[in-house]
Amino acid sequence: xxxxxxxxxxxxxxxxxxxxxxxxxxxxxxxxxxxxxxxxxxxxxxxxxxxxxxxxxxxxxxxxxxxxxxxxxxxxxxxxxxxxxxxxxxxxxxxxxxxxxxxxxxxxxxxxxxxxxxxxxxxxxxxxxxxxxxxxxxxxxxxxxxxxxxxxxxxxxxxxxxxxxxxxxxxxxxxxxxxxxxxxxxxxxxxxxxxxxxxxxxxxxxxxxxxxxxxxxxxxxxxxxxxxxxxxxxxxxxxxxxxxxxxxxxxxxxxxxxxxxxxxxxxxxxxxxxxxxxxxxxxxxxxxxxxxxxxxxxxxxxxxxxxxxxxxxxxxxxxxxxxxxxxxxxxxxxxxxxxxxxxxxxxxxxxxxxxxxxxxxxxxxxxxxxxxxxxxxxxxxxxxxxxx
Amino acid sequence: xxxxxxxxxxxxxxxxxxxxxxxxxxxxxxxxxxxxxxxxxxxxxxxxxxxxxxxxxxxxxxxxxxxxxxxxxxxxxxxxxxxxxxxxxxxxxxxxxxxxxxxxxxxxxxxxxxxxxxxxxxxxxxxxxxxxxxxxxxxxxxxxxxxxxxxxxxxxxxxxxxxxxxxxxxxxxxxxxxxxxxxxxxxxxxxxxxxxxxxxxxxxxxxxxxxxxxxxxxxxxxxxxxxxxxxxxxxxxxxxxxxxxxxxxxxxxxxxxxxxxxxxxxxxxxxxxxxxxxxxxxxxxxxxxxxxxxxxxxxxxxxxxxxxxxxxxxxxxxxxxxxxxxxxxxxxxxxxxxxxxxxxxxxxxxxxxxxxxxxxxxxxxxx
Numbered sequence: 001x002x003x004x005x006x007x008x009x010x011x012x013x014x015x016x017x018x019x020x021x022x023x024x025x026x027x028x029x030x031x032x033x034x035x036x037x038x039x040x041x042x043x044x045x046x047x048x049x050x051x052x053x054x055x056x057x058x059x060x061x062x063x064x065x066x067x068x069x070x071x072x073x074x075x076x077x078x079x080x081x082x083x084x085x086x087x088x089x090x091x092x093x094x095x096x097x098x099x100x101x102x103x104x105x106x107x108x109x110x111x112x113x114x115x116x117x118x119x120x121x122x123x124x125x126x127x128x129x130x131x132x133x134x135x136x137x138x139x140x141x142x143x144x145x146x147x148x149x150x151x152x153x154x155x156x157x158x159x160x161x162x163x164x165x166x167x168x169x170x171x172x173x174x175x176x177x178x179x180x181x182x183x184x185x186x187x188x189x190x191x192x193x194x195x196x197x198x199x200x201x202x203x204x205x206x207x208x209x210x211x212x213x214x215x216x217x218x219x220x221x222x223x224x225x226x227x228x229x230x231x232x233x234x235x236x237x238x239x240x241x242x243x244x245x246x247x248x249x250x251x252x253x254x255x256x257x258x259x260x261x262x263x264x265x266x267x268x269x270x271x272x273x274x275x276x277x278x279x280x281x282x283x284x285x286x287x288x289x290x291x292x293x294x295x296x297x298x299x300x301x302x303x304x305x306x307x308x309x310x311x312x313x314x315x316x317x318x319x320x321x322x323x324x325x326x327x328x329x330x331x332x333x334x335x336x337x338x339x340x341x342x343x344x345x346x347x348x349x350x351x352x353x354x355x356x357x358x359x360x361x362x363x364x365x366x367x368x369x370x371x372x373x374x375x376x377x378x379x380x381x382x383x384x385x386x387x388x
Numbered sequence: 389x390x391x392x393x394x395x396x397x398x399x400x401x402x403x404x405x406x407x408x409x410x411x412x413x414x415x416x417x418x419x420x421x422x423x424x425x426x427x428x429x430x431x432x433x434x435x436x437x438x439x440x441x442x443x444x445x446x447x448x449x450x451x452x453x454x455x456x457x458x459x460x461x462x463x464x465x466x467x468x469x470x471x472x473x474x475x476x477x478x479x480x481x482x483x484x485x486x487x488x489x490x491x492x493x494x495x496x497x498x499x500x501x502x503x504x505x506x507x508x509x510x511x512x513x514x515x516x517x518x519x520x521x522x523x524x525x526x527x528x529x530x531x532x533x534x535x536x537x538x539x540x541x542x543x544x545x546x547x548x549x550x551x552x553x554x555x556x557x558x559x560x561x562x563x564x565x566x567x568x569x570x571x572x573x574x575x576x577x578x579x580x581x582x583x584x585x586x587x588x589x590x591x592x593x594x595x596x597x598x599x600x601x602x603x604x605x606x607x608x609x610x611x612x613x614x615x616x617x618x619x620x621x622x623x624x625x626x627x628x629x630x631x632x633x634x635x636x637x638x639x640x641x642x643x644x645x646x647x648x649x650x651x652x653x654x655x656x657x658x659x660x661x662x663x664x665x666x667x668x669x670x671x672x673x674x675x676x677x678x679x680x681x682x683x684x685x686x687x688x689x690x691x692x693x694x695x696x697x698x699x700x701x702x703x704x705x706x707x708x709x710x711x712x713x714x715x716x717x718x719x720x721x722x723x724x725x726x727x728x729x730x731x732x733x734x735x736x737x738x739x740x741x742x743x744x745x746x747x748x749x750x751x752x753x754x755x
Contacts, residue, residue: 001398001456002391003662009389010748072390080747270743277742288735295738296659296679296731298745303658304651310390324651377640379647384627384637 009073020084028085037214045124054093056118071309075259082263087212093124098173105232128169130160138374141184147176156223166216167202189231198223209360254322255308258329261365265298265336272340294336301329327375330366337362402460409468417469420573426472431505434476448496455664459609466613471573478502481511482547484602485554489595507544513725514550534580541575552593560584570715601677603724608684618695618713652687678734688717
């Protein structure tokens with residue numbers, strides 16, 4: 001058994017810590033104060049490109065499959081960046097959430113066409129994944145966006161909501177159904193490129209927290225995309241792999257969201273200690289007890305998250321552990337933020353303390369990538385055979 | 389980098405403990421509880437496979453294993469009968485103050501005094517909330533005091549850890565049997581001593597801190613075993629028992645409860661293992677061990693009663709083991725200082741650092 005962090009990852013964490021302290025947190029606070037996502041032309045994004053952010057893990061034409069590196073290292077970095085600001089982390093340019101699906105099942109032509117521009121981006125570029133709809137959130141099999149074949153094109157009609165970065169994305173991977181009455185088996189994913197007729201308008205939501213990145217609703221009205229934009233090609237969907245592609249993205253995401261939540265809980269912890277020290281409160285039992293419970297549960301959530309990642313690194317099944325990490329870390333994050341505001345007292349109600357921001361940010365962690373209740377259903381299916 | 393596999397050596401230690409528990413403890417739980425001690429052949433088997441000196445230094449005739457080995461063994465034994473697990477270990481919690489503050493030679497002396505099968509050294513952490521109901525009175529080389537409950541019917545050495553001081557008494561200890569809430573195979577007594585001569589007295593703040601940490605992981609890992617047994621039994625029952633035309637586990641209210649119990653157990657176990665790893669690496673472990681202990685107690689507060697709840701009326705009667713799990717989890721949670729002392733120590737340690745869980749600094753080699 002070993003709980004140590006290797007030197008290479010430690011060095012990457014050191015770099016992330018410096019970047020987070022100097023750039024990420026100030027930008028996140030700025031976005032929160034101004035109440036809007038970081039604008040596309042913000043210098044932050046240029047700095048991201050200058051330091052090599054926003055690139056794809058795809059190696060280029062003819063390259064071997066991308067391994068993605070150690071999941072553990074990915075999780076630790078996800079924790080560290082979210083410690084400084086999760087909203088900014090999500091806003092950072094890059095191929096984002098759909099990259100794994102494209103790497104996993106995209107055709108070589110699709111990788112070149114859609115990931116190619118992210119090999120060495122000349123400007124900040126984004127991509128995003130659109131699954132959630134106004135009437136289909138946790139129940140992803142119930143999406144109603146319709147895909148209809150019309151010659152050598154597909155025609156998409158529907159509406160999507162809470163999609164991160166959709167209005168600025170070069171392309172959106174849109175999950176749609178060829179027959180909404182047939183559930184998962186009828187689902188397909190399509191590349192929808194920026195500017196295509198019928199895409200939009202985009203409505204950027206006003207959110208309680210995590211304001212640095214945009215959460216966007218949009219509609220698709222007779223959006224025509226070439227048949228070549230069907231992720232993986234038609235043959236793959238004839239093998240009924242469509243929904244699996246989407247869920248593959250989610251499975252990879254749960255421990256990362258958990259790691260984000262751990263990072264945010266840790267930020268609350270540190271800010272609480274700082275506040276208590278500055279206000280000479282560390283001598284009080286009630287203060288130390290709150291710090292203790294925050295730290296204890298944050299440490300626990302981190303270990304649960306790393307366990308899920310370790311299993312993934314071992315190529316072992318992690319369905320239960322991934323969902324556990326997500327369910328626990330999200331709760332821990334919210335509880336830490338709640339305790340943190342109690343330490344602030346009335347100061348927590350002013351709306352200008354980082355802990356207050358984190359309290360608003362934290363709630364999303366129990367919602368995105370499957371709510372805590374959905375995670376429990378997934379776990380219960382494995383533990384006690386809970387029927388679907 | 390992170391590796392949660394125990395490896396061959398620790399895996400073998402855990403397997404050995406599991407086999408002992410299955411072969412010897414399981415079939416005789418009720419007999420051991422009635423007799424307030426395991427049978428002689430169980431003691432013999434325990435000693436023969438080397439568990440009696442698991443953490444005792446090799447120079448003192450032990451196996452010289454570390455905290456990880458201890459927590460793996462304790463969970464396996466406690467999952468079958470935690471009372472027997474306590475009774476079988478001749479040195480128990482007493483070892484930690486003695487070896488950490490008195491050194492290996494003192495540990496060897498403690499072992500010699502408990503060499504007889506069934507002998508017990510008992511350790512007590514004297515906290516601010518006074519596990520000793522009349523406090524402790526120390527006059528020169530003699531001590532007086534009492535302890536309202538010890539899970540033992542025999543005490544060959546009583547080791548009291550109070551702050552930076554450790555008192556070792558091996559004569560003049562009077563025991564009065566009490567019924568005990570649980571842990572019945574270990575026995576249960578009130579201990580008192582008046583003008584008892586001190587065998588040793590050590591004062592060492594750093595050693596005392598390490599002893600508190602190791603003791604907390606000892607108790608925490610016993611709790612893991614009890615919680616595991618409660619989770620496993622109640623989950624299996626919930627998949628068999630039918631209500632409203634389906635297994636009760638398939639009603640979402642219970643499915644979620646079972647899920648939460650398992651998550652609490654898994655999380656607590658990871659904390660215990662990480663803290664034990666820290667101790668074996670000689671890293672700073674006070675806060676980690678105290679937090680692991682506190683989280684085990686926190687988890688046990690819900691797992692114990694909820695396991696009974698899942699069985700309903702059947703859970704409340706002694707025909708099923710979950711009422712025993714509930715009683716024993718609560719009893720264990722009172723040993724070695726209890727919840728409040730642990731969170732107090734962890735809270736003080738954590739508040740000394742501006743960023744106590746910083747990545748790469750907290751989990752790395754910096755002690």
